[in-house]
Amino acid sequence: MMKVIEGSHAVAHAVMCCRPDVISAYPITPQTHIVEHLSQLVADGKLNTEFLTVDSEFSALSSLVGASVVGARCYSSTTSQGLALMWEVLYNSSGLRLPLVMTVANRALGAPLNIWNDQQDSVGARDSGWIQLYAENVQEAVDMTPQAYKIAEDPDILLPVMVCMDGFILTHVYEPVYLLEQDKVDSYLPPYRPAVVLDTANPKTFGAFVDPSKFTEYRYMQWDAQIRAKQKIVDAALDFQKIFGRYYGGLIDTYHAEDAEIMIVTMGSVIGTIRDCIDSMRAEGIKVGLTKIRSYRPFPAEALQKALKDASVIAVIEKDTTVGNQSALLTDLKAALYNSKLRMPVLGFTAGLGGRDITVTDIRKMVEISSRAKDGVAESDYQFLDLKKELL
Amino acid sequence: MRSLSAPAKNTWCPGCGNFAILSAIKPALNALEEEGLDLDRVVVVSGIGCHAKIADYLNVNSFYSIHGRVLPVATGIKLANPDLTVIGFAGDGDCYAEGLDHLIFAAKRNVDITLIVHNNRVYGLTTGQYTPTSPYGFKGRSTPGGTVERPLNPLEIVLSSGGSFLGRGYSHGIELLKTLFRQAILHKGFAFLDVLQVCATFYNMYNYYNQRVYELKDHDASSYSAALKKIREWDYNSEAQIALGLFYQRVLPTYEQSFSHLSPLVSPEREEAIRSTLESYI
Ligand SMILES: Cc1ncc(C[n+]2csc(CCOP(=O)(O)OP(=O)(O)O)c2C)c(N)n1
Ligand code: SF4
Ligand SMILES: [Mg+2]
Numbered sequence: 006m007m008k009v010i011e012g013s014h015a016v017a018h019a020v021m022c023c024r025p026d027v028i029s030a031y032p033i034t035p036q037t038h039i040v041e042h043l044s045q046l047v048a049d050g051k052l053n054t055e056f057l058t059v060d061s062e063f064s065a066l067s068s069l070v071g072a073s074v075v076g077a078r079c080y081s082s083t084t085s086q087g088l089a090l091m092w093e094v095l096y097n098s099s100g101l102r103l104p105l106v107m108t109v110a111n112r113a114l115g116a117p118l119n120i121w122n123d124q125q126d127s128v129g130a131r132d133s134g135w136i137q138l139y140a141e142n143v144q145e146a147v148d149m150t151p152q153a154y155k156i157a158e159d160p161d162i163l164l165p166v167m168v169c170m171d172g173f174i175l176t177h178v179y180e181p182v183y184l185l186e187q188d189k190v191d192s193y194l195p196p197y198r199p200a201v202v203l204d205t206a207n208p209k210t211f212g213a214f215v216d217p218s219k220f221t222e223y224r225y226m227q228w229d230a231q232i233r234a235k236q237k238i239v240d241a242a243l244d245f246q247k248i249f250g251r252y253y254g255g256l257i258d259t260y261h262a263e264d265a266e267i268m269i270v271t272m273g274s275v276i277g278t279i280r281d282c283i284d285s286m287r288a289e290g291i292k293v294g295l296t297k298i299r300s301y302r303p304f305p306a307e308a309l310q311k312a313l314k315d316a317s318v319i320a321v322i323e324k325d326t327t328v329g330n331q332s333a334l335l336t337d338l339k340a341a342l343y344n345s346k347l348r349m350p351v352l353g354f355t356a357g358l359g360g361r362d363i364t365v366t367d368i369r370k371m372v373e374i375s376s377r378a379k380d381g382v383a384e385s386d387y388q389f390l391d392l393k394k395e396l397l
Numbered sequence: 398m399r400s401l402s403a404p405a406k407n408t409w410c411p412g413c414g415n416f417a418i419l420s421a422i423k424p425a426l427n428a429l430e431e432e433g434l435d436l437d438r439v440v441v442v443s444g445i446g447c448h449a450k451i452a453d454y455l456n457v458n459s460f461y462s463i464h465g466r467v468l469p470v471a472t473g474i475k476l477a478n479p480d481l482t483v484i485g486f487a488g489d490g491d492c493y494a495e496g497l498d499h500l501i502f503a504a505k506r507n508v509d510i511t512l513i514v515h516n517n518r519v520y521g522l523t524t525g526q527y528t529p530t531s532p533y534g535f536k537g538r539s540t541p542g543g544t545v546e547r548p549l550n551p552l553e554i555v556l557s558s559g560g561s562f563l564g565r566g567y568s569h570g571i572e573l574l575k576t577l578f579r580q581a582i583l584h585k586g587f588a589f590l591d592v593l594q595v596c597a598t599f600y601n602m603y604n605y606y607n608q609r610v611y612e613l614k615d616h617d618a619s620s621y622s623a624a625l626k627k628i629r630e631w632d633y634n635s636e637a638q639i640a641l642g643l644f645y646q647r648v649l650p651t652y653e654q655s656f657s658h659l660s661p662l663v664s665p666e667r668e669e670a671i672r673s674t675l676e677s678y679i
Contacts, residue, residue: 031495032523032539041526041538048542058527058539060494061465086463118445118461 007183012143012175013038015182016108019150021052022190023106026077026197029057029065033087034120035172036110040082062087066094066105073103074211076202078154081105084172085112085126092130098165099134100227101211104157104197105165106150107135111273111324112172113359121360122172123324124273128301128333134227136166136234137302139272143180145253146170151185151194152241158197162234164227169301171274171324173360183251193248231303238300256305258297259312261287265294267375268316270309270338271323272298275356275363279322282368293372298334306341313342318350318379320371324357331387350378356390367391398427399436405453412597414568415447415515418486419454421574422513426457428575429582439482442471444491446522448515448594451486465495468503471510472652479653482582483510490520493529493551500551503587504558506652511581511588514551517596518633525599532634537599548633555589556621556628556645562588563624563645567610568595569603573641580643586651593639606639613642621645 010018017039020028028047030040046052055072059065062083069079083091088109098105109127113119127137136156140146146168153166170176203209215223239255246252261283262268269279276297286293296312298305313319321335330336335353342351354371357363367390378384401423409415430436439457443449445464452459462470467485475483492500492514503512519537520526526539530551534543552563562584566574574592581588593610595602609631617623624645631637 030539032520032526034523037523037526037538044539045541048540058544060497060529115463 006186007181009179009181010184011038012146012170012178012180013110014042015143015147015184016150016170016176017042017046019147019185020080020108021046022185022187023080023151023154023194024078024196025054025080027055027057027069027072028080029059029068029072030081030083031059031062031065031087033062033084035112035122035176036082036084036087036108038176039108039110062090063094066091066098066107069105070094070098070101070103073098073105074101074203076197076199078158078197079103079105080107082108082110084110085114088126088130089114092133095130095133095135097212100223102163102227102230103165104154104163106153106157107165107167108146108150109167109169110172110176111169119359122174123358123360124169124171125325125358127167127169128323128325130167131302131333134164134231135302136164136231136238136300138166138168138238138300139298140168140170140175141253141274141276141297143170143175143178143182144251146175147182147185148245148249148251148253151190152238152245154194154197155241155244156234156237158199159237160200162230162237164230164234169273174274185249189248193245235300235303235305238303254297254299256300256303256308257312258299260295260297262294262296262312264292264315266292266317266379267372268294268296268313268319269368269372270296270298270313270319270321270334272301272334273324275322275324278363278365279368282365286369286372291372291376301334304337304341309338309341310345310347313349314347316349318352318375320375321351321353322356322363322368322371323354326355326358326389335387351386352378352384353387354390355388358389398430399456401426401436401456403454403456407454408450409447410598412595412601413447414517414592414594414596415451417568417571417574418513418515418592418594419451421571422451422455422484422578425575425578425582428579434482438480439484440474442467442474442483442485444487444496446488446491446515446520447517447596448486448488448491448521465491466499467491468496468499468510468512471512472503472506472508475508475510476653476656479509484582485510485512487512487514488521489514489516489518489530490528493549497529497554500555501558504555504560504589507559507561507586507649509586509651509653511584511590513578513581513590513592515594516551516591517594517600518548518602519596519600521596521599525596530633531600550628550632551591552589552628552644553625556624559649560589560645561586561647561649562643563628564590564643565641566590566592567606567641568592569607570610570641573612577643580646584646586649609637609639610641611638613640613644616642616644618643618646
């Protein structure tokens with residue numbers, strides 16, 4: 006059923022269709038509408054779940070760790086400062102191999118205090134062991150939600166998944182969205198039946214101490230599960246397409262990539278603007294294309310090597326920076342290319358921090374700078390777009 | 398007398414109880430200024446929430462901490478520079494949920510700072526969800542079916558954690574607020590004030606409170622048991638009269654005094670004697 010609906014409410018509806026047993030969350034802008042709508046669905050008797058309104062994000066995720074080890078399907082949502090406060094539990098839950106799903110309504114991290122969108126929050130958690138999927142629009146955020154459970158709960162994977170969607174831009178926008186049909190979700194996503202749970206009839210210990218003789222192997226198994234999740238993410242998208250008819254690519258997606266000389270690589274909602282911009286630049290004869298990252302963790306190195314092999318220059322646009330180095334996606338991508346044969350220039354742009362719009366003019370500017378690099382004009386290979394020099 | 402009004406545009410809702418707190422802290426500080434308090438040595442620390450904007454509206458040094466962390470930041474400021482007068486303004490979500498542990502430890506340590514909690518019993522800035530002091534059954538945005546938890550009584554927590562100054566104010570009563578703010582700032586040690594600050598938009602309790610509040614009279618604020626009795630009279634939930642005023646005050650050593658360089662355990666002469674003895678062996 007298609008409906009014009011607020012992004013947060015559409016995501017809450019998708020969560021409902023996944024039939025979580027336990028939801029635990031703490032309010033924070035711009036996540037709040039997602040969990041408020043879920044609590045409304047519970048109050049209206051439409052969602053049969055145990056909803057905990059806890060005292061902090063730390064408690065939210067910790068309580069889900071407890072619920073998950075007894076076999077419950079769990080959900081939370083947060084952003085920014087809230088995600089930062091969950092830090093210890095991010096590592097704890099992924100190390101325990103608990104298939105939690107959490108929507109991150111991406112927002113800048115302070116200081117300075119700011120409530121608007123960028124992706125510093127989840128990008129900063131890239132090493133925490135959580136799978137990270139990034140949605141381009143509300144529909145994709147909706148559709149990624151059952152996909153996230155499918156990937157997380159796969160007995161071969163058992164890792165928590167973040168579905169990242171740009172705060173305000175996607176959470177607060179009203180868009181026509183196909184809401185998920187319950188019967189289809191039920192046939193796509195089977196009930197969660199974990200093999201290993203806390204069970205008084207068959208006692209086990211979770212979270213036990215592991216000494217140096219085994220710690221590396223536990224970490225390796227977690228690492229290996231993420232690598233193996235690459236195929237599962239692709240499969241989850243294809244299975245979804247079979248039932249729902251919608252598809253957004255597997256680990257990555259491309260747009261006008263075939264003959265693109267200038268290839269933009271990015272993730273999240275900015276892609277909508279980039280697609281429009283590509284359409285108009287193509288009409289002017291500029292050979293520009295897009296590679297969209299759907300799965301940032303696991304990092305789609307092989308898929309990127311394939312998608313980028315014919316480009317003359319690559320422009321990475323991202324809403325984060327790695328203070329003390331270049332930005333995160335940029336350095337990940339360069340690392341993925343180094344031992345391949347690909348040697349085109351790779352330029353990085355940090356843009357859209359703390360809610361600053363990335364406009365069509367900005368995108369054209371980045372394409373122009375990249376185009377000059379393609380022609381051998383050396384410029385800085387990493388920059389903050391449009392710095393206001395008068396403020397520095 | 399210095400004007401304590403800052404130029405920032407005020408964005409609180411009309412009728413918000415935060416205005417009363419702002420209107421009471423200014424004359425309280427100005428009165429202390431007349432008696433010798435240097436306003437440049439006053440630091441305001443706020444949390445994150447509607448209450449926190451008070452840092453923008455008061456013309457003194459201020460620090461916006463992250464959500465829940467007013468007390469650790471205020472403690473750090475006080476320890477690093479004990480000459481400063483440190484006043485924290487926190488929200489109930491800020492101080493009784495996210496940062497409750499800090500409240501217990503500030504009371505336990507008896508740090509010489511003042512904490513004023515704008516207790517509107519909702520998360521105001523995030524638009525009206527329940528907090529730890531919302532009553533049982535409270536229908537907020539995150540609890541449309543009514544919360545199934547009972548509220549906590551913050552005064553009882555602070556008293557049992559070793560608090561040395563406890564009071565309660567109400568945002569419909571500026572004179573009492575002025576008095577309490579003054580007493581709290583002058584108190585040597587951790588001064589805790591829970592202010593029933595009405596959120597006009599998400600939890601308008603003016604009528605409810607107006608019918609139930611009364612000011613403490615003939616109350617022995619030096620008696621722990623008398624304080625506990627008064628504190629337990631209303632549990633933030635059931636029907637009862639709501640006492641306002643100073644519940645408890647006693648003089649205890651402050652945390653800062655336990656740091657040797659702030660109050661030396663060993664006199665400089667003795668330290669010198671030890672050093673020269675040791676050096677004679679080199
Ligand atoms: C770690 C973290 N979690 C959540 C938030 C979002 N947040 C901002 S203000 C606020 C609640 C404010 O409520 P309260 O402390 O009662 O202050 P009030 O707005 O009522 O004055 C919350 C949850 C945040 N800033 N940081
Ligand atoms: S929401 Fe409530 S607490 Fe916040 S400014 Fe408005 S009335 Fe005051
Ligand atoms: Mg509040």
